[in-house]
Amino acid sequence: MYSSELIKGTLKTIILKLLSESDKMYGYEITQKVKELTGGKIQLTEGALYPTLHALEAQGILSTDVVNVGNRIRKYYSVTITGKQIAKEKVNEYSDFIDTMIFLLDLKPKMG
Amino acid sequence: MYSSELIKGTLKTIILKLLSESDKMYGYEITQKVKELTGGKIQLTEGALYPTLHALEAQGILSTDVVNVGNRIRKYYSVTITGKQIAKEKVNEYSDFIDTMIFLLDLKPKMG
DNA sequence: TAATATACCTAATTTTCTTATGTATATAAT
DNA sequence: ATTATATACATAAGAAAATTAGGTATATTA
Numbered sequence: 001m002y003s004s005e006l007i008k009g010t011l012k013t014i015i016l017k018l019l020s021e022s023d024k025m026y027g028y029e030i031t032q033k034v035k036e037l038t039g040g041k042i043q044l045t046e047g048a049l050y051p052t053l054h055a056l057e058a059q060g061i062l063s064t065d066v067v068n069v070g071n072r073i074r075k076y077y078s079v080t081i082t083g084k085q086i087a088k089e090k091v092n093e094y095s096d097f098i099d100t101m102i103f104l105l106d107l108k109p110k111m112g
Numbered sequence: 113m114y115s116s117e118l119i120k121g122t123l124k125t126i127i128l129k130l131l132s133e134s135d136k137m138y139g140y141e142i143t144q145k146v147k148e149l150t151g152g153k154i155q156l157t158e159g160a161l162y163p164t165l166h167a168l169e170a171q172g173i174l175s176t177d178v179v180n181v182g183n184r185i186r187k188y189y190s191v192t193i194t195g196k197q198i199a200k201e202k203v204n205e206y207s208d209f210i211d212t213m214i215f216l217l218d219l220k221p222k223m224g
Numbered sequence: 225t226a227a228t229a230t231a232c233c234t235a236a237t238t239t240t241c242t243t244a245t246g247t248a249t250a251t252a253a254t
Numbered sequence: 255a256t257t258a259t260a261t262a263c264a265t266a267a268g269a270a271a272a273t274t275a276g277g278t279a280t281a282t283t284a
Contacts, residue, residue: 002205002208002209003205005121005124005241006205008241008270009240011240014216014217026262026263027263028262028263037216038216041208041209045241047241047264047265048242050265051240052240072249072263074263075262091219093115093118094219095219096153097119098219100153101122104149104150104154105203105206107206107207107210116272121272123272138232139231140229140230141231144230157272157273157274158233159233159234159235159272159273160271162233163233166233181230182281183280184231184232184279184281185232185279186230
């Protein structure tokens with residue numbers, strides 16, 4: 001787990017990237033996917049995730065689809081058409097930002 | 113200029129990296145150096161910078177040396193011996209974090 | 225002489241997150 | 255059977271970290 005301050009400001013970008021690549025995902029699924037992909041290094045907290053999802057929906061970037069799975073509720077989120085462009089911009093901006101930080105901090109990114 | 117949320121959480125790391133590589137720097141100098149190195153893409157605000165410098169000093173990570181330049185005051189900061197280890201850890205953690213984000217967001221870092 | 229640059233600082237507010245709490249069902253372990 | 259964990263949503267109080275705005279003051283350039 002990284003110190004929490006590092007993760008600040010990346011939540012929206014992570015959500016939009018994951019949702020851009022799959023048709024739809026629900027909140028809990030996003031937390032599990034991020035945990036899995038990062039080997040537990042990034043674990044989204046629900047207190048941060050849900051309000052952000054609600055905000056993105058209110059902004060028209062995400063749309064929702066509530067489904068009943070057994071007796072439990074699942075709220076699927078997907079990127080709207082308007083949202084797709086914004087998602088792309090967000091990821092591109094973060095990519096550019098990372099390049100800048102690598103240069104500024106003189107880091108050598110690991111090559112796969 | 114990046115949207116402000118991206119820069120959140122990176123300030124300490126930037127300060128500690130720059131100060132680790134030069135003998136000493138003063139606050140205003142740090143803002144100018146960052147602006148110069150990033151082509152204006154990252155511009156530290158004084159309202160964030162000075163309180164952070166004070167906090168790092170209070171924690172014993174930085175030490176200060178006040179100098180008179182003409183009739184103006186300049187407060188030089190340098191990394192203490194204890195601070196050097198913490199600075200290294202901070203930069204390494206951020207480097208690791210960036211690797212994780214590159215993988216998670218499937219980014220292709222530009223190679224110099 | 226007015227504007228910009230240098231150089232420090234703090235305080236109110238806002239943003240964004242953590243921590244804590246709440247509700248409820250499903251499954252695995254004891 | 256019952257307890258713990260996992261699934262699945264949500265909000266609210268508080269903390270952390272930034273922005274915005276303001277303050278003081280000297281030096282330089284237009």
